[in-house]
Amino acid sequence: MQRIGVFICHCGTNIAATVDVKAVAEALSHEPGVVFSTDYQYMCSESGQTLMREAIREHKLTGVVVCSCSPRMHEATFRKAAEKEGLNPYMVEIANIREQVSWIHKDMKEATEKAVILGRAAIAKVHLNKPLKAGESPVTKRALVIGGGIAGIQTALDIAEAGFEVDIVEKEPTIGGKMAQIDKTFPTLDCAAYILTPKMVDVAQNEKIKIFSYSEVEAVKGFVGNFKVSIRKKARYVIEDKCTGCGLCTEKCPQKKVPNPFNMNLDTRRAIYIPFAQAVPKVAAIDADYCTMLKTGKCGVCSKICAAGAIDYQQKDEIVEREYGAIVAATGFNPLKPDKYNEYGYSTCPDVVTSLELERLMNAAGPTAGTLLRPSDKTHPHTLVFVQCVGSRCDAENEKGKPYCSKICCMYTAKHAMLIREKYPDTEVYVFYIDVRTPGKNFDEFYRRAVEQYGVHYIKGQVGKVVEENGKLKVQASDLLSGEQLHIDADMVVLATAVEPDKSARGIATMLTASMDTNDFFTEAHAKLRPVESPTAGIFLSGVCQGPKDIPETVSQASAAAAKVIGLLAKDKLTCNPCVANSDEMLCNGCSSCEKVCPYGAITYSDKEFRGPNRTTLIRRVASVNEAVCQGCGACTVACPSGAMDLKGFSNRQIMAEVDAICKM
Amino acid sequence: MKFSYYPGCTLKTKGKDLDTYARASAEALGVELAELPEWQCCGAVYPMAKDEIATKLSAVRALANARDLDTELVTLCSACHNVIKQVNNDMKTDADIVLRVNNYLKLDTPYNGETNVLHFLEVLRDRVGFDELKKKVVNPLTGRKIAAYYGCLLLRPSKVMAMDDPENPTILEDFIRAIGAEPVIYAMRNECCGGYVTIENPGEAKRRSNAVLDNAASKGADTVVTACPLCLYNLKKNGGHDDLPVVYFTELLAEALGVK
Numbered sequence: 001m002q003r004i005g006v007f008i009c010h011c012g013t014n015i016a017a018t019v020d021v022k023a024v025a026e027a028l029s030h031e032p033g034v035v036f037s038t039d040y041q042y043m044c045s046e047s048g049q050t051l052m053r054e055a056i057r058e059h060k061l062t063g064v065v066v067c068s069c070s071p072r073m074h075e076a077t078f079r080k081a082a083e084k085e086g087l088n089p090y091m092v093e094i095a096n097i098r099e100q101v102s103w104i105h106k107d108m109k110e111a112t113e114k115a116v117i118l119g120r121a122a123i124a125k126v127h128l129n130k131p132l133k134a135g136e137s138p139v140t141k142r143a144l145v146i147g148g149g150i151a152g153i154q155t156a157l158d159i160a161e162a163g164f165e166v167d168i169v170e171k172e173p174t175i176g177g178k179m180a181q182i183d184k185t186f187p188t189l190d191c192a193a194y195i196l197t198p199k200m201v202d203v204a205q206n207e208k209i210k211i212f213s214y215s216e217v218e219a220v221k222g223f224v225g226n227f228k229v230s231i232r233k234k235a236r237y238v239i240e241d242k243c244t245g246c247g248l249c250t251e252k253c254p255q256k257k258v259p260n261p262f263n264m265n266l267d268t269r270r271a272i273y274i275p276f277a278q279a280v281p282k283v284a285a286i287d288a289d290y291c292t293m294l295k296t297g298k299c300g301v302c303s304k305i306c307a308a309g310a311i312d313y314q315q316k317d318e319i320v321e322r323e324y325g326a327i328v329a330a331t332g333f334n335p336l337k338p339d340k341y342n343e344y345g346y347s348t349c350p351d352v353v354t355s356l357e358l359e360r361l362m363n364a365a366g367p368t369a370g371t372l373l374r375p376s377d378k379t380h381p382h383t384l385v386f387v388q389c390v391g392s393r394c395d396a397e398n399e400k401g402k403p404y405c406s407k408i409c410c411m412y413t414a415k416h417a418m419l420i421r422e423k424y425p426d427t428e429v430y431v432f433y434i435d436v437r438t439p440g441k442n443f444d445e446f447y448r449r450a451v452e453q454y455g456v457h458y459i460k461g462q463v464g465k466v467v468e469e470n471g472k473l474k475v476q477a478s479d480l481l482s483g484e485q486l487h488i489d490a491d492m493v494v495l496a497t498a499v500e501p502d503k504s505a506r507g508i509a510t511m512l513t514a515s516m517d518t519n520d521f522f523t524e525a526h527a528k529l530r531p532v533e534s535p536t537a538g539i540f541l542s543g544v545c546q547g548p549k550d551i552p553e554t555v556s557q558a559s560a561a562a563a564k565v566i567g568l569l570a571k572d573k574l575t576c577n578p579c580v581a582n583s584d585e586m587l588c589n590g591c592s593s594c595e596k597v598c599p600y601g602a603i604t605y606s607d608k609e610f611r612g613p614n615r616t617t618l619i620r621r622v623a624s625v626n627e628a629v630c631q632g633c634g635a636c637t638v639a640c641p642s643g644a645m646d647l648k649g650f651s652n653r654q655i656m657a658e659v660d661a662i663c664k665m
Numbered sequence: 666m667k668f669s670y671y672p673g674c675t676l677k678t679k680g681k682d683l684d685t686y687a688r689a690s691a692e693a694l695g696v697e698l699a700e701l702p703e704w705q706c707c708g709a710v711y712p713m714a715k716d717e718i719a720t721k722l723s724a725v726r727a728l729a730n731a732r733d734l735d736t737e738l739v740t741l742c743s744a745c746h747n748v749i750k751q752v753n754n755d756m757k758t759d760a761d762i763v764l765r766v767n768n769y770l771k772l773d774t775p776y777n778g779e780t781n782v783l784h785f786l787e788v789l790r791d792r793v794g795f796d797e798l799k800k801k802v803v804n805p806l807t808g809r810k811i812a813a814y815y816g817c818l819l820l821r822p823s824k825v826m827a828m829d830d831p832e833n834p835t836i837l838e839d840f841i842r843a844i845g846a847e848p849v850i851y852a853m854r855n856e857c858c859g860g861y862v863t864i865e866n867p868g869e870a871k872r873r874s875n876a877v878l879d880n881a882a883s884k885g886a887d888t889v890v891t892a893c894p895l896c897l898y899n900l901k902k903n904g905g906h907d908d909l910p911v912v913y914f915t916e917l918l919a920e921a922l923g924v925k
Contacts, residue, residue, distance in 0.1 A: 340830075340832070340833065342830075342832040342833035343832045347833075348852070466852065467852035467853055467876075467880055468852060469852075469879065469883045470883055
């Protein structure tokens with residue numbers, strides 16, 4: 001018989017206000033095996049833990065039940081405390097009477113009764129608990145970063161700096177991401193390329209970093225410290241090692257009418273291309289949708305002029321298998337396409353552009369070589385209207401937009417307005433806003449400069465309609481402060497469109513078994529205290545994939561994620577979860593059901609000799625579990641038809657004992 | 666295909682064309698529009714006040730009538746459609762209104778929003794089908810450039826009307842394609858014509874209607890179509906574009922089907 005101690009936590013008033021803790025302690029003291037039962041204000045505090053340790057010593061406890069908050073919060077705390085008194089940590093069970101009782105019930109009588117029942121179930125389980133010992137698993141000393149924007153770049157550089165290998169998988173032919181498309185950066189107005197491209201070069205030159213460009217993650221197996229990842233290197237029809245990046249092919253290719261996504265399709269490029277001059281790796285790629293040679297077999301100009309012989313029209317996708325100890329998601333964002341917002345005329349008027357399109361129209365390497373011209377007739381615009389919050393801060397019923405604030409639009413719109421007024425003093429610039437949100441170091445000063453120094457007209461109110469007529473954009477808007485309707489004849493309208501997570505993120509999250517919120521942003525392990533880790537062990541988050549962020553914030557978070565990865569890779573071994581599956585070979589009938597459902601590939605089958613009747617020997621095929629690989633999910637124990645599979649710490653007997661205790665009123 | 670049909674007051678007086686061409690076209694398409702017996706004015710404007718039920722009663726009578734005849738209810742005038750569909754929504758979702766309306770009307774069977782309300786355009790799109798309509802066109806309006814004018818009431822509030830996206834609608838453009846003409850897309854097609862403001866402030870209505878027709882004309886339209894008698898009135902009287910005819914969509918439908 002176990003000697004069990006029961007400890008009821010008040011959690012201040014969190015539990016004690018709804019549950020009669022003294023009554024629970026009294027009721028549970030009469031349960032079989034319970035030799036000590038008490039309540040305390042904060043069990044997780046230093047003195048609470050001391051109370052528990054003293055009781056273990058004094059009453060020679062062999063098992064402990066703590067009725068407190070969710071085991072996610074403090075199971076580890078109490079197990080550590082018990083271990084210090086020589087008790088096996090797996091002899092400690094938690095009954096969650098906060099999240100599952102006091103926080104969701106109002107009636108004290110009902111809540112107290114339920115707390116007693118959950119306590120009884122935990123006691124019933126402890127009776128069957130056995131000491132468990134955790135094994136260890138090795139750590140592969142290499143990290144994978146998915147996404148090569150500024151977030152992925154910073155994370156990779158920091159991890160490499162600490163001496164670990166890093167791979168970057170980037171789906172585009174070059175790293176650089178959205179920041180490479182941006183012209184100037186707030187609040188200091190330094191050129192994005194000027195600060196980004198040296199970092200890209202650092203990545204290229206760092207011996208610890210390997211870039212898989214034009215590649216995507218295909219499959220992820222394994223677990224923290226031991227991930228196995230398949231990477232699809234998409235056919236770019238150019239041999240990476242041979243291409244020198246001279247760019248001759250991109251000038252001679254006769255297929256000139258390919259929309260250029262780097263310039264937001266505002267101009268065209270060739271079918272063979274290098275996305276931009278500072279691309280890393282500086283290797284050409286062929287766009288198979290437009291290449292005449294790949295489509296019809298007739299052309300071959302690039303192959304003929306390539307002195308390095310780097311063109312390979314026969315190239316196929318290639319799958320590379322790599323092993324990692326940690327994975328960082330840095331999948332980034334895209335601006336929302338405002339084609340559902342027809343009141344702003346984006347789909348029908350070329351002079352209505354998004355903010356990222358405006359970045360390209362103002363960039364020296366953009367389609368107009370940095371001179372701001374209207375896309376429709378290439379004339380100089382005199383009146384510009386900026387519309388903020390397009391697709392951001394929409395109410396939940398509005399299916400067009402997002403409920404959240406995209407956070408960066410107020411600042412980049414102030415930047416655009418300021419830069420236009422600076423460069424073209426003959427312009428009038430209007431900004432329509434719901435609120436101007438500029439928290440951040442030197443941010444509000446920046447916005448005020450736009451208003452006070454540069455004379456940008458900031459108007460509180462939203463634009464209701466943009467009507468294109470005879471080359472003018474008639475903007476109808478409301479000025480909420482004066483209560484007037486405004487009619488502005490504009491030459492260009494710029495939409496500050498919402499940030500949305502990259503479409504690839506959902507698939508990647510599924511592969512990583514990392515959770516996401518309803519907006520497809522990755523969820524952090526704890527909103528305040530573990531903001532760069534995913535709830536899935538070994539998966540870390542960097543940049544906008546976790547939520548809207550500007551560049552300084554993205555870089556900070558990228559470095560934070562790197563620090564967490566370094567902390568993991570610095571360990572030689574990880575302590576495994578001892579609550580793993582094991583198979584009773586005498587019961588196993590070799591059906592393979594468990595092997596099929598195991599998501600971690602932890603189950604193998606082998607032929608074993610068994611003693612049969614009359615001194616005969618039988619050979620039977622039976623399952624065995626690799627304890628280092630098993631994550632204790634329990635899928636196999638449910639799938640096993642003969643009841644041979646069981647989970648340590650959560651055995652069928654233990655769970656049935658809990659159910660019995662709950663049902664036995 | 667048989668439907669109960671609610672014409673409304675205006676279609677019996679100022680807006681006869683909207684009604685007669687719809688009936689003729691429906692017959693050509695094999696759609697039976699059976700006029701509801703003893704229908705009353707819909708109320709003309711949907712009352713926004715939550716405690717107002719008197720102005721909803723006549724709409725509920727029409728809805729209950731259609732329910733008793735076991736038919737869907739087809740409307741044609743944008744304003745009637747808006748009022749009847751919104752009142753029907755109240756009768757589906759607002760328990761307080763349902764209770765008070767039924768207490769007042771004392772119908773044999775209380776009404777709880779059972780009737781499905783369709784605009785004639787929805788009958789064409791969802792029941793006849795624009796592809797099917799296209800096959801029955803004998804006199805395609807080839808070469809015509811027609812601007813669809815939606816106005817406010819036909820599509821809004823979008824969650825209740827549930828006909829089309831109010832900012833980027835396509836139902837009238839698809840209709841125009843089905844009768845062989847080319848639709849003209851212009852930004853003002855879903856803006857207000859001025860509505861009843863024309864009584865109090867004709868200048869404002871003139872500005873609004875003018876803006877609509879200016880915009881349609883600038884995009885090369887030769888005709889404007891609408892489903893609303895009040896829009897037609899405003900555009901014609903206040904629009905100031907004698908060169909740009911404004912007609913009901915049913916007139917062009919009848920023309921295309923050879924029954925005008």
